[in-house]
Amino acid sequence: MQNLEAFSKLLGSPKNIVITTHHKPDADALGSSLGLGGILKKKGHTVSVITPTDYPAFLNWMKGNDEVIIYEANNQAVSKDLVEKADVIFCLDFNTLSRINELGELVRASSAIKVLIDHHLEPEPFYDFQYWNIAAAATCELVYELLVKMNYESLLDKDLAECLYAGIMTDTGGFRHNNTTANVHNITAKLISHGADNARVAKLVYDTNSLDRLRFMGYALSEKLTVLPEYRTAFFAITSEELKRFNSKTGDTEGLVNYALSLEGIVLAAVIIDRTEAVKMSFRSIGPFSVNDFARAHFEGGGHRNAAGGKSDESLEKTVEKFLSLLPAYQADLTNVKITNQVN
Numbered sequence: 001m002q003n004l005e006a007f008s009k010l011l012g013s014p015k016n017i018v019i020t021t022h023h024k025p026d027a028d029a030l031g032s033s034l035g036l037g038g039i040l041k042k043k044g045h046t047v048s049v050i051t052p053t054d055y056p057a058f059l060n061w062m063k064g065n066d067e068v069i070i071y072e073a074n075n076q077a078v079s080k081d082l083v084e085k086a087d088v089i090f091c092l093d094f095n096t097l098s099r100i101n102e103l104g105e106l107v108r109a110s111s112a113i114k115v116l117i118d119h120h121l122e123p124e125p126f127y128d129f130q131y132w133n134i135a136a137a138a139t140c141e142l143v144y145e146l147l148v149k150m151n152y153e154s155l156l157d158k159d160l161a162e163c164l165y166a167g168i169m170t171d172t173g174g175f176r177h178n179n180t181t182a183n184v185h186n187i188t189a190k191l192i193s194h195g196a197d198n199a200r201v202a203k204l205v206y207d208t209n210s211l212d213r214l215r216f217m218g219y220a221l222s223e224k225l226t227v228l229p230e231y232r233t234a235f236f237a238i239t240s241e242e243l244k245r246f247n248s249k250t251g252d253t254e255g256l257v258n259y260a261l262s263l264e265g266i267v268l269a270a271v272i273i274d275r276t277e278a279v280k281m282s283f284r285s286i287g288p289f290s291v292n293d294f295a296r297a298h299f300e301g302g303g304h305r306n307a308a309g310g311k312s313d314e315s316l317e318k319t320v321e322k323f324l325s326l327l328p329a330y331q332a333d334l335t336n337v338k339i340t341n342q343v344n
């Protein structure tokens with residue numbers, strides 16, 4: 001944050017605040033929004049958290065969940081009003097206004113002061129204040145740092161610490177990815193000192209599967225995984241009929257892409273899913289191969305170097321064809337990657 005003094009002054013008196021986060025919020029998106037929102041409420045501000053869409057039920061335990069306004073769930077008018085009347089709008093865990101769908105143009109048009117807190121590559125410059133760092137594992141990590149800088153840390157309680165903990169836990173892949181720095185562990189320790197129950201959060205987020213979801217995962221692993229050793233690529237393509245067959249709920253496909261990446265020797269993993277509104281894609285990679293560049297160049301997306309997403313307005317079949325047709329141009333990049341943790 002370059003103008004911390006001006007930012008502190010801005011929040012020095014009660015304001016109408018909107019906090020928003022990306023399409024289909026994950027634990028980092030929702031946890032950072034509710035964690036920051038809870039603190040700002042304690043400081044006397046009026047705070048509304050607006051998400052563009054719904055999010056997985058395994059995040060419903062978060063403090064403040066009951067008051068979240070889901071834009072697409074018939075809350076367009078109330079959201080528009082709140083965004084128009086806001087003094088300050090916080091944009092958390094996303095880098096371009098297109099990531100919040102129709103809400104994006106409302107935010108752009110609002111005369112509110114806009115604050116970006118994010119860790120994605122190449123943000124669109126729509127904000128007045130930014131706390132942005134691509135080296136951060138999670139937006140929750142950045143929110144914690146900002147709370148410390150603002151002298152708000154003492155306001156953290158068990159519930160809010162758990163919101164922030166959840167985002168750090170999931171964006172580091174359960175403290176396994178190479179973004180799990182000493183800073184991450186230090187902050188995590190602080191959050192536990194503030195009361196966060198790490199085992200409880202892990203259980204709520206990772207170990208609350210429905211039978212449908214487990215069966216879907218089993219089906220996808222046994223029937224739907226395509227492996228292309230010549231491109232060190234593995235992917236799943238999932239039809240809308242398959243989602244229906246397994247009664248798939250928001251969040252049920254989360255984590256599937258990691259199974260493709262976990263295959264020995266694989267450098268690029270993808271999940272390509274026919275959602276009704278569009279074909280959505282999740283990409284993961286190992287080492288220097290940038291799925292941010294790949295998603296940005298070909299699938300209207302982006303994210304981080306090793307985790308990104310994108311979409312396509314074509315059919316699932318056509319999207320898979322396009323994905324496959326792109327691989328030869330990347331063959332050298334994919335096969336040159338050294339997997340340092342490989343045994344042989």
Ligand code: 5GP
Nearest residue numbers: 282283300301302303304307308309310311
């Ligand atoms: P996931 O594959 O888990 O949905 O997303 C991986 C990362 O890429 C997350 O940080 C997410 O915010 C980002 N991401 C996912 N989809 C998109 C997209 O369509 N556009 C952009 N710019 N980023 C995305």
Ligand code: MN
Nearest residue numbers: 028093138139
């Ligand atoms: Mn994040």
